[in-house]
Amino acid sequence: MxxxxxxxxxxxxxxxxxxxxxxxxxxxxxxxxxxxxxxxxxxxxxxxxxxxxxxxxxxxxxxxDAGLLADRRLADAALSGQDRSAEFVSRLEQVIGGPDDAAGLGARLAEFERALIAAGSDPASELRLAAVVSRLEGVTGTLQSNSSSIQSLRQDADATIARDIDTLNSALRQVDALNTDILRLSGSGDDPSALLDARQRAVDQIAGIVPIREIPRDNGSIGLMTTSGTPLLDSAPREFGFQRTPTITADMTLASGALGAITLDGEVLDPANGIGRLDGGSLGAAFALRDQTLVEAQGALDEIAADLIARFQDVANDPSLAPGDLGLLTDQGNPMDVSDLPGLAGRIAVNSAVIAAEGGDSALLRDGLNAVVAGPAGDATQINRWIAALDTPRTDVPGATTASASGRIAAYVSEIGTTRLLAEEQLSFTTARWETLREAELADGxxxxxxxxxxxxxxxxxxxxxxxxxxxxxxxxxxxxx
Incomplete structure (x- = not known):
């Protein structure tokens, strides 16, 4: 040589x-x-x-490892969706309060019942009758607060949808731009590895929002579509839209057109569910929370409010009333309409006839709301009827059960707690699966x-x-x- x-x-x-x-x-x-x-x-x-x-x-x-990466991205979608669900359900439980929460609805009703019992032992005491009104206002105030908080959670879920759509569009544009740069570098013989890293991070960001599949194209470029077949990126990125609703009330639904749905290139994806075939990640979880989970929680709370109103406007529990008269509880001063329950928990109010600050007289609790003349000051008959009304099962209002008023509230609180536990269990499972796939991916790094x-x-x-x-x-x- x-x-x-x-x-x-x-x-x-x-x-x-x-x-x-x-x-x-x-x-x-x-x-x-x-x-x-x-x-x-x-x-x-x-x-x-x-x-x-x-x-x-x-x-x-x-x-x-393309196969391992694809599996981990599907796990990303499942984890982000379940994490969002668990977070909102946990916040819902905090809002409603647990069985032992001193500020919870169950505790407020118990305080009202104890005030009735105390007033029944001394019906002539104006202070004890006033305490009954105050404790009842505590019940209605808690119902109103819980209702408002649930709608705030729906607003938060709506806001997360808007953020997810913005992130999705931005990430799709990034992937498209990186595709172009990778094609150019590959064609000139330069190393595109740094751009491939950046594109993988952008695709990972999308994978947390919607479950996706990556489709290899010529010269290192890729296409993207959801696992259910909705194209996200082919020759150009698709443009998704969403109109956020700043204020949401209990009667506002997707079906009525009061809430926003996702649009694709200006057209609504699916008027029925608002999300089309983009379900499975954090975006789908936000829609489920806004339009199902929290709506159901509000509906059950409205039924509790309807049950309480019905108990105290029943002529059997107050003989001074005639059918159709206002009872001890009202729908913002009006009779309850069982065909208009959405948001009732936020509108429930104590009848002004027994509120001294509004010109009422708490003695009507003892004599009957429509009593023409005052009855004996020591007669606790009507107060005992109010106490019995709380324990009587009702079947004449939506969602009625054979439980007492306190039992119905306890069942509601328990259901919220059970939902939170199930969400956390599912989150634990999806986290374990994601961590296993992530560790396998890192092991190949x-x-x-x-x-x-x-x-x-x-x-x-x-x-x-x-x-x-x-x-x-x-x-x-x-x-x-x-």
Whole structure:
């Protein structure tokens, strides 16, 4: 082998060693970088006539397990959706309060019942009768507060839908732009690995919002569609829209057109459910919360309010009333209309006839709401009717059960707690599945021990090639001295 051949071999070896060192150092520095794909250098030998050859860097390969990545992204969608559901249900339980919550609806009703019992033991006491009115206002105030809080949660869910749509559109545009850049770099022979990392992070962001499948295209570009077949990105990104509703009331629904639905290129995806085939991630969870879970919670609360109103306007529980008269509880001062229950818990109010601040007289609790003349001050008959009314099962209002008023409230609170526990259990399962897939994905990533071993081997190869160059240089100087 001639000295020129040896020199060519050594120089190409040094070039390859430098490139390998750069790749290994990149792997080590990005070992903890999310979305980073491990790199490797592909080498091949070169033979140039009789002059020998050397080594050539063919390409930089980015290692990613496409199947594992796809499974992890589906787990991303499930986890983000379940996490959002568990968060909102937990907030709902905090709003309603648990069975032992002193500020909860059950506790307020118990306080009202105790005030009735105290007034029954001394019907002539104006202070005790006033305390009954105050405790009843505590019940109605809690119902109103709970109703308002549930609608606030629906507004928050609506706001998260708007944020998800903005993020989805932005990420789709990023992926499309990166597709273009990757095509350009691949066509010019440059390494697009950094752009591939950025695109993977953008796609991962989309995967938390809707479950997706990545479709490989020519020259490293990709297309995206949901697992149910809705295209997200093909030749161009699709444009999704959503109109946020700043204020939501109990009577506002998607079916009535009062709440926003997702649009695709200006057209509503699905008027029936508002989301079309984009369900399965955080976006689907937000729609389910806004239009189902929280609506059902409000409906059950409205039925509790209807049950309480019915108990205290029943002529059997107050003989002074005639059918259709206002009872002790009203719908904002009006009789209850069972065909207009949505939001009733937010409108329930104590009859002003017994509120002293509004010109009423709390003594009507003892005599009967429509009593023409005052009855005996020591007669607790009517107060005892109110107490009995709380324990009597009713079947004449929507959702009525055979439970007492307190039993019905306890069942409602228990149902909210059960829903929260189920959501947390499901979240635990999806988290465990996601963590397993994530660990498998990381295991296929950068192994710092292996990379350091490679670095030592590169160092040895670099020293050997450098020694060859040094030796040839010494030989050439010796020849020149002859």
């Amino acid at each position: 001639s000295m020129s051949s040896a020199l060519n071999n050594a120089v190409t070896g040094l070039t390859a060693n430098a490139r390998m060192t750069e790749v290994v150092s990149s792997n080590l520095s990005n070992a903890l970088t999310d979305g980073y794909g491990r790199r490797g250098v592909e080498l091949s030998s070169v033979q140039v006539g009789d002059r020998g050859g050397g080594v050539r860097v063919d390409s930089i390969t980015r290692f990613v 950068v192994d710092t021990d292996v990379e350091l071993q490679k670095l030592l081997q590169i160092e040895q190869a670099y020293a050997a090639n450098a020694k060859v160059v040094q030796t040839i240089d010494a030989m050439m100087q010796r020849l020149m001295e002859l």
